[in-house]
Amino acid sequence: MRFHRALPPLLLPFVLPLVLLLGAPAAAPVPAAAAAPCKPGSGPKLAGRDLRDAELPADLSCADLRNAKLDGLTVRSPLTRADLRGASLRGTDFLSRPQMEGADFREADLTEASFPYARAAGADFRGAKLEDASLFYAELEGADLSGATMVRAKAYQGQFDGAKLVGTDLSDADVYYADLRRADLTEARAEGARLYNSTMIDTVFRKAHLARARLDSGALAGAVFEGADLTGTELRTVRARGASFRDATMTGAVMSGADLADAVFTGAELTRADLREATGARLTGSKGVPADLPAVTDKNCAPGSGQNYAGQDLTGVTEWPRDLTCADLSRAKLDGADLGSVVLDRALLRGASLKGVTLRSAKGADLSGANLGRAKLNSAELTGAKLVGADLRDVEASSLKAEGADFGRARLDRADLSHAELQDAVFRGATLMGAEVSSAKLRGATFQDADVTDLAADYAQDADFSGASSRLAPGWIVFWAVVGALAALTVVGIGRRRVRRRRQAREAAERSAAEFARLRGIRDEEITRLGEAIDAYDEETHVSREGDSGRHDVRDWHLALDAYEEAKAALEAARSRGDLAVVAKLVEKGHSALRRLRERGPKDELT
Structure with missing residues (x-):
């Protein structure tokens, strides 16, 4: 304790009032009644307006901006609890940490919009279009982005604690170093998305599509990936204690160095997965064979106590x-x-x-x-x-x-x-x-x-x-068996050869008869076509009615008729393939006579 020298008595009358004045506590101000939040849509009435060339009010809190057009604008006004359902905000730039708490952006078009550092806790972005939007460092705690399209969106270091992203499309989006604790990404599409180094404790990815996504170095304790597609997903060095990968597809997933203590892999497909240096991995009930597994440190483990592929x-x-x-x-x-x-x-x-x-x-x-x-x-x-x-x-x-x-x-x-x-x-x-x-x-x-x-x-x-x-060596057993078999074959062989010759002769006769029948059918069709050719020529020239009138050279006509009749008779009497060859020559003789008739044509009549 430090002691001070006492003040002179003459100064006490002047110092004491000053001490009392300075040391007296100030009266506490009476707090004003907290202002009740405005009702969405109760502010400026701008629904359906084209505001691209208009001067916006300084405060758009609770404004009615449904279906309004604000494309390309620079917006500085607060939008707390504003109603922007269906609004067009393509390329809109929100400056100075925009206030969007509780705003309603359902079905709004925010393509390429920029609202970094936005304060949008509890905002509703259901069904909104956020392709290529910039919302990095945004505060979206408890926001609802279900069904939104956030392809290639930049949302890194964003706060999504407790947010709903059910069915949201985050394909190729940047959400790294983000806070996604307790967020719900059920059935979300995040193929190729970058979520590395993010906090995803107790986050739900049930049936989400995360093929080729990067979740490496993330905090995934208690996360749920049940039924999710994690094909080729990067999960390197994640901290996933107690996470559930039940029934997930993890073909080719990389989990090297991951902390997987108490994680569940029942029904998970782990073909070609990489689990090198992963710790605590128990793959009981999983399917497929990983390309790499953690090295077994206990070399005295009980047979069958490791990975189960029984x-x-x-x-x-x-x-x-x-x-x-x-x-x-x-x-x-x-x-x-x-x-x-x-x-x-x-x-x-x-x-x-x-x-x-x-x-x-x-x-x-x-x-x-x-x-x-x-x-x-x-x-x-x-x-x-x-x-x-x-x-x-x-x-x-x-x-x-x-x-x-x-x-x-x-x-x-x-x-x-x-x-x-x-x-x-x-x-x-x-x-x-x-x-x-x-x-x-x-x-x-x-x-x-x-x-x-x-x-x-x-x-x-x-x-x-x-x-x-x-x-007895099998070779000798085989030798004597062969000798006995040869003797039996010698007795039986002669009889079998006789039977074989008779069968071969019978089969040859059957083949010859079948071939004769086939050729006979062909010759029959050729005779029919010759008769049709004769009828056709007679129909054109009437040679059969005019006869020897002098207009036709009937010699070849009679040759054709005779060849037709002779071919029919020869076919009827045919008994061999040689007989069928005679039929073919007669048919050709008839066709030759008809060709000569057609080349000469009828004789010119004398005038």
Whole structure:
């Protein structure tokens, strides 16, 4: 505490009144009654007016500007609670942070209008046209823009907290760094829109169209994307804890580095999606296979505890995530898949169809009962894997690393396991007929009750086939079966040849008869056409009525008639293809006679 020296007593009479005067509290002013808001349309009456060349009132609050024309104007007047329904405001410039709170712009045309920093909380823009409009930094809290068209609009850093944008078209719009908390964008169209770095906490995008949009680095906690189209959408590094992507289409979406803790992906289509370095992602119930998944950090995870693709047909997948550690692929269909770059360690592949598949790493995986026929496992890592009862016939597994793997009761017929590392592997009850383990490392490997018929084990190290069995090689069985079959065929062959010759002769006769019938029909049609040609010539020249009048040379006429009659008789008597050739010559003879008649024409009459 600081102490001051006391004032001289002579100054007290002068100082005390001054202190009392200055220290006395001022009387509080009586607040005026708050003015009631005006009623929309109760201000200046300008409905339907063309105001493009008019001087606007200084205050247009609550003005009636329905269907008015203000295109291209510079508007400085306040428009609080003004009624601008259906107004034309194309290219209109609103200056000085325009006041538009509660204004009604329903169905208004604001194409290319400019109202940055606008104070338009609670305004109604339903059905308005806002293409290429500039409303950046605008305050639109609680505004209703449902059904509005905002294509290419510039609304960056705008305040849309609690706004309604149901069915709004935001295609290619700039809405980045905006506040969209609790906004409703149900069924909005925002293809190609830029909403990056925006706050979208609890925002609703249900059934919205967001293909190729940018939402990267946005705050999306609790956001709802149910049924939305997010094809190719950028969601990189978003913070989407508890967001719902239920039934969304997210093909090719990029979510690398995103925080997806507690997010829901049930029914979401994630084909070719990128989830590299995403955290907290649980894709339970999703569809499709992402191109990239977060790396599994727990290498001791339980088989099947990772991504779940059990029972799915994945044969059409062309892009695979690099890490499917502990994934559940039991009973999945992966025939012909190239999984050479995929880590499948501790994955669950029981009963999966893996015919012709290429594998590289499946350490500790469970492939019991899987079908790996003709699979390519050269230099693959299967250490500690379970292949009990698996079908490995004709696999290519040279230099396979499968120490401690369990091949119990597996089918390994004709499998190539040369140079494989199979120390402590278990082949109990397995079938290795015609398989090859040449130069393989077999120390500690167990072949109890295995079938090693015709097994090639040249230079195999530490091989111990005690307890294994070998039967008659399949080659000898086939040989004696062939000998017996040849003997039976020799007895039966002669009789079959006789039957075959008779059948061939009968078939040849049937083909010949069919061909004769076809040619006979053709000749019959040719005779008919010759008769029609004769009738037509007689109709033109009346040669049959005038006869030997001297006007016609009837010699060729009679030749044509004779050829027609002879052809009919020859066809009736025809029994071979040679007889039909005679008919064809007679028909041609008749046509030749008619051609000569037409070339000469009737003789000129003597006058």
